[in-house]
Amino acid sequence: MHIFYTPDITQNTYTLNEEESKHCIRVLRLSIGTLVNLVDGKGGFYTAEITSDNPKKVILSIQKVETEFNKRNHYLHIAVAPTKNIDRLEWFLEKATELGIDEITPIITDRSERRIVKEDRLIKVITSAVKQSIKAYHPKLNDAISLDSFFKQSFDGDKLIAHCIDHGDKKYISDLVKAKGKYLVLIGPEGDFTQNEVSEALNKGFKALTLGNNRLRTETAALSACFEINYLNR
Secondary structure (H helix, E strand, O other): OOEEEOOOOOOOEEEOOHHHHHHHHHHOOOOOOOEEEEEOOEOOEEEEEEEEEEOOEEEEEEEEEEOOOOOOOOEEEEEEOOOOOHHHHHHHHHHHHHHOOOEEEEEEOOOOOOOOOOHHHHHHHHHHHHHHOOOOEOOEEOOOEEHHHHHOOOOOOEEEEEOOOOOOOOEOHHHHOOOOOEEEEEEOOOOOOOHHHHHHHHHOOOEEEOOOOOOOOHHHHHHHHHHHHHHHOO
16 A cells, blocks of 8 residues: 655645645556555554545545554664765665664764765655655654764763774673663764764763674664664564
Protein backbone atom coordinates (compact mmCIF):
# COMPACT_ATOMS: atom_id res chain seq x y z
CA MET A 1 0.00 0.00 0.00
CA HIS A 2 1.26 3.48 -0.85
CA ILE A 3 2.29 5.80 1.98
CA PHE A 4 2.31 9.60 2.29
CA TYR A 5 3.90 11.86 4.90
CA THR A 6 1.25 14.19 6.34
CA PRO A 7 2.67 16.01 9.39
CA ASP A 8 -0.19 18.53 9.59
CA ILE A 9 -3.06 16.04 9.64
CA THR A 10 -5.65 16.89 12.32
CA GLN A 11 -9.12 15.93 11.05
CA ASN A 12 -11.06 13.08 9.45
CA THR A 13 -10.28 14.31 5.95
CA TYR A 14 -6.97 15.38 4.48
CA THR A 15 -5.98 17.11 1.25
CA LEU A 16 -2.63 16.28 -0.31
CA ASN A 17 -0.58 19.22 -1.55
CA GLU A 18 -0.24 19.72 -5.30
CA GLU A 19 3.08 17.90 -5.59
CA GLU A 20 1.87 14.84 -3.68
CA SER A 21 -1.49 14.92 -5.48
CA LYS A 22 0.23 14.85 -8.86
CA HIS A 23 2.45 11.98 -7.74
CA CYS A 24 -0.56 10.10 -6.40
CA ILE A 25 -2.66 10.38 -9.56
CA ARG A 26 -0.24 10.85 -12.46
CA VAL A 27 2.65 8.67 -11.31
CA LEU A 28 1.10 6.04 -9.04
CA ARG A 29 -2.15 6.11 -11.06
CA LEU A 30 -4.35 5.79 -7.99
CA SER A 31 -8.06 6.57 -8.18
CA ILE A 32 -11.19 7.09 -6.12
CA GLY A 33 -11.78 4.24 -3.69
CA THR A 34 -8.09 3.29 -3.38
CA LEU A 35 -6.78 2.89 0.16
CA VAL A 36 -3.48 4.52 1.12
CA ASN A 37 -1.51 4.96 4.33
CA LEU A 38 -0.48 8.20 5.97
CA VAL A 39 2.06 8.91 8.71
CA ASP A 40 2.26 12.14 10.68
CA GLY A 41 5.83 11.76 11.98
CA LYS A 42 4.60 11.79 15.58
CA GLY A 43 3.51 8.16 15.85
CA GLY A 44 0.21 8.35 14.01
CA PHE A 45 -0.42 5.77 11.30
CA TYR A 46 -3.56 6.26 9.20
CA THR A 47 -5.49 4.27 6.65
CA ALA A 48 -7.33 6.57 4.25
CA GLU A 49 -9.50 6.30 1.15
CA ILE A 50 -9.20 8.54 -1.89
CA THR A 51 -12.51 10.38 -2.31
CA SER A 52 -11.38 12.91 -4.92
CA ASP A 53 -8.72 12.16 -7.54
CA ASN A 54 -8.07 15.68 -8.78
CA PRO A 55 -4.33 15.64 -9.69
CA LYS A 56 -3.91 19.04 -8.07
CA LYS A 57 -5.95 18.36 -4.95
CA VAL A 58 -6.43 14.76 -3.84
CA ILE A 59 -8.87 14.46 -0.95
CA LEU A 60 -8.60 11.56 1.51
CA SER A 61 -11.10 10.23 4.03
CA ILE A 62 -9.52 8.77 7.17
CA GLN A 63 -10.78 5.24 7.82
CA LYS A 64 -8.53 4.06 10.65
CA VAL A 65 -6.04 5.61 13.06
CA GLU A 66 -3.28 3.90 15.04
CA THR A 67 -1.29 5.88 17.61
CA GLU A 68 2.30 5.19 18.73
CA PHE A 69 2.69 2.92 15.72
CA ASN A 70 5.78 0.72 16.17
CA LYS A 71 7.07 2.98 18.93
CA ARG A 72 10.57 2.02 19.99
CA ASN A 73 11.55 1.46 23.62
CA HIS A 74 14.55 3.83 23.62
CA TYR A 75 15.71 7.23 22.38
CA LEU A 76 18.76 7.65 20.17
CA HIS A 77 20.43 10.95 19.30
CA ILE A 78 23.55 10.87 17.12
CA ALA A 79 25.65 14.02 16.72
CA VAL A 80 27.88 13.55 13.70
CA ALA A 81 30.39 15.70 11.85
CA PRO A 82 29.16 16.30 8.27
CA THR A 83 31.24 14.48 5.67
CA LYS A 84 33.10 16.35 2.92
CA ASN A 85 31.08 14.35 0.38
CA ILE A 86 27.51 15.20 1.37
CA ASP A 87 26.25 12.01 -0.32
CA ARG A 88 27.82 10.02 2.50
CA LEU A 89 25.91 11.98 5.12
CA GLU A 90 22.69 11.52 3.15
CA TRP A 91 23.40 7.78 3.01
CA PHE A 92 23.76 7.69 6.79
CA LEU A 93 20.53 9.62 7.32
CA GLU A 94 18.63 7.30 5.01
CA LYS A 95 19.92 4.09 6.59
CA ALA A 96 19.68 5.36 10.18
CA THR A 97 16.05 6.33 9.57
CA GLU A 98 15.35 2.85 8.26
CA LEU A 99 17.01 1.24 11.29
CA GLY A 100 15.53 3.64 13.83
CA ILE A 101 16.84 6.96 15.14
CA ASP A 102 15.14 9.86 16.91
CA GLU A 103 17.42 12.86 16.52
CA ILE A 104 20.46 13.89 14.49
CA THR A 105 22.69 16.92 14.99
CA PRO A 106 25.42 17.89 12.50
CA ILE A 107 28.39 19.09 14.60
CA ILE A 108 31.21 21.29 13.34
CA THR A 109 34.55 20.28 14.87
CA ASP A 110 38.11 21.56 14.61
CA ARG A 111 38.90 19.11 11.80
CA SER A 112 35.59 19.27 9.97
CA GLU A 113 36.05 19.44 6.20
CA ARG A 114 32.44 20.54 5.69
CA ARG A 115 31.12 23.47 7.70
CA ILE A 116 27.96 24.35 5.80
CA VAL A 117 24.98 22.01 5.73
CA LYS A 118 21.76 22.51 3.75
CA GLU A 119 19.20 21.05 6.14
CA ASP A 120 16.28 21.28 3.66
CA ARG A 121 17.85 18.68 1.37
CA LEU A 122 18.71 16.39 4.29
CA ILE A 123 15.16 16.57 5.66
CA LYS A 124 13.85 15.42 2.27
CA VAL A 125 16.19 12.41 2.44
CA ILE A 126 14.88 11.55 5.91
CA THR A 127 11.24 11.98 4.86
CA SER A 128 11.73 9.71 1.87
CA ALA A 129 13.27 7.05 4.13
CA VAL A 130 10.38 7.43 6.59
CA LYS A 131 7.90 6.62 3.84
CA GLN A 132 9.99 3.84 2.31
CA SER A 133 10.47 2.05 5.64
CA ILE A 134 6.94 2.77 6.93
CA LYS A 135 7.96 4.72 10.01
CA ALA A 136 5.34 6.66 11.91
CA TYR A 137 8.00 8.72 13.68
CA HIS A 138 10.03 11.28 11.74
CA PRO A 139 13.57 11.79 13.11
CA LYS A 140 14.40 15.33 14.15
CA LEU A 141 17.23 16.99 12.25
CA ASN A 142 18.78 19.90 14.15
CA ASP A 143 20.67 22.81 12.61
CA ALA A 144 24.42 22.39 12.34
CA ILE A 145 26.20 23.62 15.46
CA SER A 146 29.78 23.97 16.67
CA LEU A 147 30.96 21.28 19.05
CA ASP A 148 31.68 23.92 21.71
CA SER A 149 28.08 25.16 21.54
CA PHE A 150 26.76 21.62 21.48
CA PHE A 151 28.60 20.84 24.72
CA LYS A 152 26.66 23.65 26.41
CA GLN A 153 23.34 21.90 25.76
CA SER A 154 21.85 19.53 28.30
CA PHE A 155 20.99 15.91 27.62
CA ASP A 156 19.20 13.51 29.94
CA GLY A 157 20.68 10.06 29.33
CA ASP A 158 23.88 8.18 28.55
CA LYS A 159 26.47 10.25 26.67
CA LEU A 160 29.08 8.49 24.55
CA ILE A 161 31.93 9.65 22.31
CA ALA A 162 33.58 7.42 19.71
CA HIS A 163 37.15 8.35 18.87
CA CYS A 164 40.35 6.77 17.51
CA ILE A 165 42.92 8.23 19.89
CA ASP A 166 44.99 5.29 21.06
CA HIS A 167 44.95 5.77 24.79
CA GLY A 168 42.51 5.97 27.63
CA ASP A 169 39.85 3.54 28.76
CA LYS A 170 37.45 2.95 25.87
CA LYS A 171 34.60 0.46 26.12
CA TYR A 172 32.24 -1.24 23.70
CA ILE A 173 28.65 -0.13 23.27
CA SER A 174 27.45 -3.38 24.82
CA ASP A 175 29.31 -2.45 28.01
CA LEU A 176 27.88 1.05 28.18
CA VAL A 177 24.28 0.84 26.98
CA LYS A 178 21.42 0.05 29.32
CA ALA A 179 18.23 -1.30 27.78
CA LYS A 180 15.32 1.08 27.21
CA GLY A 181 17.37 4.19 27.87
CA LYS A 182 18.27 7.48 26.21
CA TYR A 183 21.55 7.73 24.36
CA LEU A 184 23.63 10.48 22.78
CA VAL A 185 26.56 9.40 20.61
CA LEU A 186 29.24 11.74 19.23
CA ILE A 187 30.88 10.76 15.92
CA GLY A 188 33.79 12.85 14.65
CA PRO A 189 35.00 13.91 11.19
CA GLU A 190 37.24 11.96 8.83
CA GLY A 191 40.30 13.26 10.73
CA ASP A 192 38.77 12.32 14.10
CA PHE A 193 38.25 14.54 17.14
CA THR A 194 41.26 16.38 18.53
CA GLN A 195 42.70 15.46 21.90
CA ASN A 196 41.27 18.69 23.36
CA GLU A 197 37.78 17.87 22.03
CA VAL A 198 37.90 14.39 23.52
CA SER A 199 39.13 15.75 26.85
CA GLU A 200 36.33 18.33 26.88
CA ALA A 201 33.75 15.65 26.17
CA LEU A 202 35.04 13.48 29.00
CA ASN A 203 34.93 16.48 31.33
CA LYS A 204 31.30 16.99 30.28
CA GLY A 205 30.39 13.45 31.36
CA PHE A 206 30.76 11.59 28.06
CA LYS A 207 32.13 8.06 28.17
CA ALA A 208 34.78 6.97 25.67
CA LEU A 209 33.57 4.44 23.14
CA THR A 210 35.28 2.05 20.73
CA LEU A 211 33.54 0.62 17.68
CA GLY A 212 36.14 -2.12 17.21
CA ASN A 213 39.58 -2.49 15.71
CA ASN A 214 38.65 -1.40 12.19
CA ARG A 215 39.08 2.25 11.26
CA LEU A 216 35.67 3.31 9.99
CA ARG A 217 34.54 6.20 7.83
CA THR A 218 32.44 8.80 9.63
CA GLU A 219 29.12 7.65 8.16
CA THR A 220 29.97 3.98 8.73
CA ALA A 221 30.87 4.63 12.37
CA ALA A 222 27.63 6.54 12.91
CA LEU A 223 25.56 3.80 11.32
CA SER A 224 27.42 1.12 13.28
CA ALA A 225 26.52 2.85 16.54
CA CYS A 226 22.92 3.23 15.39
CA PHE A 227 22.64 -0.43 14.46
CA GLU A 228 24.19 -1.77 17.65
CA ILE A 229 22.14 0.38 20.02
CA ASN A 230 18.95 -0.65 18.22
CA TYR A 231 20.03 -4.28 18.32
CA LEU A 232 20.71 -4.15 22.06
CA ASN A 233 17.24 -2.67 22.61
CA ARG A 234 15.35 -5.08 20.39
